[in-house]
Amino acid sequence: MRMFKASNDVSGIDKKTLPVELIPLNSIQLSRGLLNFTIIQSKLDWILPYWAEQQYNPKSQSFIPRSHIGLSINVTHRNWTGVGNPDCPIEPIVDPKGLVMPFKNGWSLDVWVELDDKIFYPSRSGKVFQNLVNDLPIVETVFELEEIDFKLTTYTIGTSLFHQASSSNISSKKINLRIIFSVRPFNPEGISLLKDIQYIEEENCFLLENTNKVYFNSKPNLVHCSTYKEGDVGTILTKDKKISRKSYSSCEQKLASAIACFDFELKESESGIVEASIPLVKNGKISNSNKSDIISYWENILTEGTAINTPDEKLNSILRASLSTLVMLTDDNTITAGPFTYHQFWFRDAAYMIWALDNFGFKKYTRRIIESYKKFQLPDGYFRSQKGEWDSNGQALWSVYQHYSLYKDEEFLSNFFNSLFLGIKWIKNKRLTENSFKNEPFFGLLPLGLSAEHLGLADHYFWDNFWSLAGLKSFMEICKILNKEKEFVYVQRLYDDFSQNLDKAINYIQKKYSLDSLPASPFRNIDCGMIGNVCVSYPLQLFEANDNRVQSTLKTIEENYFVDGLFFQNFIHSGMNLYLTLQIAHSYLYAGNRKKFLELFNSVISTASPTLNFPEAIHPITRGGVMGDGHHGWVAAEIALAIHDVFIFERTNKPEKEFIFLQGIPKEWFFTELGFNINNAITSIGKLTIRVFSEDKVITLKINCLENSDSKARWFIHLPFKEINIVEGKNQIRKTNCKESEVELEVKPGNINLKFLV
Secondary structure: OHHHHHHHHHHOOOOOOOOHHHHHHHHHHHHHHHHHHHHHHHOOOOOOOHHHHHHOOOOOOOOOOOOOOOOOOOOOOOOOEEOOOOOOOOOOEEOOOOOEEOOOOOOEEEEEEEEOOEEEOHHHOOOEEEEEOOOOOOEEEEEEOOOEEEEEEEEEEOOEEEEEEEEEEOOOOOEEEEEEEEEEOEEOOEEOOEOEEEEEOOOOEEEEOOOEEEEEOOOOOEEEEEOOOOOOHHHHHHHOOOOOOEOEEEOOOOEOEEEEEEEEEEOOOOEEEEEEEEEOOOOOOOOOOOHHHHHHHHHHHHOOOOEEEOOOHHHHHHHHHHHHHHHHOEEOOEEOOOOOOOOOOOHHHHHHHHHHHHHOOOHHHHHHHHHHHHHHEOOOOOEOOOOOOOOHHHHHHHHHHHHHHHHOOHHHHHHHHHHHHHHHHHHHHHOOOOHHHOOOOOOOOOOOEOOOHHHOOOEOOHHHHHHHHHHHHHHHHHHHHHOOHHHHHHHHHHHHHHHHHHHHHHHHHHHHHOOOOOOOOOOOOOOHHHHHHHHHOOOOOOOOOOOHHHHHHHHHHHHHOEEOOEEEEOOOOOEEEHHHHHHHHHHHHHOOOHHHHHHHHHHHHOOOOOOOOOOOEEOOOOOOEEEOOOOOHHHHHHHHHHHHHHHEEEEOOOOOOEEEEOOOOOHHHHHOOOOEEEEEEEEOOEEEEEEEEEEOOEEEEEEEEOOOOOOOOEEEEEEOOOOOEEEEOHHHEEEEEEEOOEEEEEEOOOOEEEEEEO
């Protein structure tokens, strides 16, 4: 009891700061960890999910001893791919070996192949490969077998999941093939309780827990349902070739499993197909659409927004997949951080994800999500998605203004104004300004809290306060737009007072430890939690990107908390975190450091899964996911924003608008004949199209304004060359500046047509 008490005291968590909304998520993970520990190690002859096959294999790099820990959790291969769509609130996931989990925390569907009396189990084989169809949420899983081409295709249409197994005889002889669909009491996090399975012959489907149905497009030759005591159907099938048909099982231990076997006799070049379909909503009916329909559906979505084409085809694919991920994770009027572990709403993740979607023109999704913010607001003004997280009000205020800055809808702002002003008052009232705190380093700051869990134990995080200041700053801009002079004065005073208190807290801790960089709070020396302070540069631009405190923070983080070119977060994540690495990269981009930006950006891109997505954090040895969702929405947002901003971004901390073009473009792209371009780029001064290409050693750079641009704005073009010779368009250049192997051109806003030699 003394140790438990000490642990709680050190954590700083109490009733006020405990995020109760996360208790279900954590309790399910921990209880499943206990269940995994209890069952899996005693049933290693069962056909387990890929992560467990690896993590329990003493010859694998993923092996983890269990000892007295008492919990067994997937912390080596948290990788999966969501296959949802924005018209359905459920996103099924596919693991790296083709195991499909239709419902969150539920059972899974696996596919095995029997050929020449040998059964191929994908979770136990290295001969399984995956890819996306057209970079869309359509997963193909290919089994490498000698005599047949075999692949699984998994996708959703509307509220239906389709999982198709197709095989083709590529040998010169006739073969006997069995395709086996197996219902598994497992998922990519471990055991999933499943009591009852019944095969209903009239409907040709499995009925699970008297709730969910798995339909097949043809009649199976054999069906068998099993219980924990009888053994795994996979084991039974291997040992007993004359397995009896049993169409129902009810398992006391809730570990039922089942198979449906489909037999084919294929001549040379003949094919066999079996398709399972699953309604994802109650009383849902199976859609009649097919794969070509879902491709058209997604292509129509993606062509609505900003389009970017680069000479790097893999990068183009990753961008399309990332945008598909962001759209997929919109569920009507909310957005979730992932399809499985993080399938719930956070203001924190949403701020970045919505900003990415807004920048790519997906207003029809983001507007309804932002408008739903009001339903999260408590009567005291707190925008609450999780209790005890004090960054959310700033994120809500910032998101509303950023959305307006691109789409210029004053009615939208007016309808939101009272709610936002109430949010401002919450920030004011939440600050610790009582006289009893006058001599404390945190005076005037927000209370102790967990904030983003990757920062560490409960503390007075600068991250929370930076976001609150950004919210106040955003609201002041809103007041200007709506001519709310009284409210503007109120918030201006609040902002100035808050800024002064925050500066005092920063100066206090810097002086105490002789620091140039920004630690995580007024009580911390440097540690990996200081990553939260990168937000002052990107995306908030509260400090100049080249501010010594920002640059020192970036340098300190790189020198102390990087592994293999990626930021390694020791708190909670205990892995190489990708979206945090990209935030550091983005800060370098804003500071004009093209080389550092590209170095870090390319390190992240190199970790893409075969299905072009990313887990929250990566294991330094297995390179599998170790934390959170295996298909992470925040990472997708950071990738999309980074690719967008290498073409164009706005400096928002200047008295007048400043737009920076081509700051992060690699030098080699300028010399490709097809070039690179961004079309229908949405900015606060209207839509722009930028195209760059090379012909006969002459580089042509064109910027076309698709709407009237703001002539008062300042435009800067950054080129990765020591020197250029202008061939055409000199009259469009206001000023030329050369520094550190970079040519900076200040050009007149409007249509630009420059031709130059390097």
